[in-house]
Amino acid sequence: xxxxxxxxxxxxxxxxxxxxxxxxxxxxxxxxxxxxxxxxxxxxxxxxxxxxxxxxxxxxxxxxxxxxxxxxxxxxxxxxxxxxxxxxxxxxxxxxxxxxxxxxxxxxxxxxxxxxxxx
Amino acid sequence: xxxxxxxxxxxxxxxxxxxxxxxxxxxxxxxxxxxxxxxxxxxxxxxxxxxxxxxxxxxxxxxxxxxxxxxxxxxxxxxxxxxxxxxxxxxxxxxxxxxxxxxxxxxxxxxxxxxxxxx
DNA sequence: TTTGTTCATTGACATCTGTCGATGGATTGC
DNA sequence: GCAATCCATCGACAGATGTCAATGAACAAA
Numbered sequence: 001x002x003x004x005x006x007x008x009x010x011x012x013x014x015x016x017x018x019x020x021x022x023x024x025x026x027x028x029x030x031x032x033x034x035x036x037x038x039x040x041x042x043x044x045x046x047x048x049x050x051x052x053x054x055x056x057x058x059x060x061x062x063x064x065x066x067x068x069x070x071x072x073x074x075x076x077x078x079x080x081x082x083x084x085x086x087x088x089x090x091x092x093x094x095x096x097x098x099x100x101x102x103x104x105x106x107x108x109x110x111x112x113x114x115x116x117x118x119x
Numbered sequence: 120x121x122x123x124x125x126x127x128x129x130x131x132x133x134x135x136x137x138x139x140x141x142x143x144x145x146x147x148x149x150x151x152x153x154x155x156x157x158x159x160x161x162x163x164x165x166x167x168x169x170x171x172x173x174x175x176x177x178x179x180x181x182x183x184x185x186x187x188x189x190x191x192x193x194x195x196x197x198x199x200x201x202x203x204x205x206x207x208x209x210x211x212x213x214x215x216x217x218x219x220x221x222x223x224x225x226x227x228x229x230x231x232x233x234x235x236x237x238x
Numbered sequence: 239t240t241t242g243t244t245c246a247t248t249g250a251c252a253t254c255t256g257t258c259g260a261t262g263g264a265t266t267g268c
Numbered sequence: 269g270c271a272a273t274c275c276a277t278c279g280a281c282a283g284a285t286g287t288c289a290a291t292g293a294a295c296a297a298a
Contacts, residue, residue, distance in 0.1 A: 026161065026165070029161035030161040033164055034159075036155055037156070037160070038159075040155035040156030041156070041256085042148035042149040045151055046143050046145070049143035060274080061274070061275060062273090072274085072276095073257080073276080074257055074258070092275095094265065095264070095273060095275080109232050110230070110231075110232035113225045113228050114229050115222075115223075115226050179245090180246095181244065189288090190289080191244085192248090192289080193286070196246090196286075199246085213296075215245085216246085
């Protein structure tokens with residue numbers, strides 16, 4: 001599930017030669033797009049950064065609302081998107097919900113973007 | 120411009136300790152979000168993949184409309200977003216517009232996602 | 239010139255998305 | 269039990285986004 005943008009050697013004639021084999025099928029694209037969309041928002045990027053920078057690499061909602069300057073429901077909304085994308089984990093301890101980076105998740109996403117060593 | 124998600128060592132007391140230094144400022148987040156948003160769409164992911172997979176690693180619009188199953192204006196629209204994000208380049212040759220991956224652009228984006236080596 | 243092809247742009251439209259205030263559940267402390 | 273805190277969810281709303289049909293510019297070929 002961490003395949004690169006796959007390169008398939010194709011040869012064709014003139015313009016508009018049929019690209020028979022798609023390098024990435026629609027389902028895989030949709031899956032990946034969901035994860036990238038999660039990172040494609042400035043607030044969520046800052047949330048990821050704040051969580052990573054926070055003590056013990058985890059943070060509760062109340063740690064995050066003030067730095068990003070948004071309401072608590074909005075922050076919870078963004079965090080939910082990041083959790084659904086598999087980038088953050090949520091752990092309830094008492095009244096607090098602690099969010100932390102899922103180990104390897106961002107790296108796996110990064111690997112998808114790695115340019116295949118074009119021959 | 121290829122900084123990772125920066126980690127700043129913070130120490131605080133109880134919950135809701137102020138996070139003085141933000142790991143990522145709002146401007147940088149907005150810049151990055153634009154690039155990730157460009158990749159956060161299944162069609163655009165497929166377009167990137169198709170371009171990379173195509174002969175000579177470039178493709179014109181007419182090469183791409185049929186594989187993704189969308190209208191020509193829509194494909195042009197997506198390609199423009201990818202060009203604006205600095206991920207694709209456009210070269211006009213005769214009647215055709217050839218799109219190609221900008222070397223290193225995707226890798227630079229990938230580097231941003233590198234998880235800071237959590238101590 | 240005339241016809242045909244490629245493609246960017248425009249305008250329109252439905253849907254998705256980000257944001258907030260309000261609400262209520264869960265838990266802690268008095 | 270009662271009050272306070274944290275937080276997820278709901279409803280609402282403005283703005284962004286993806287899509288298409290129509291149009292026209294640029295170029296090639298006849």
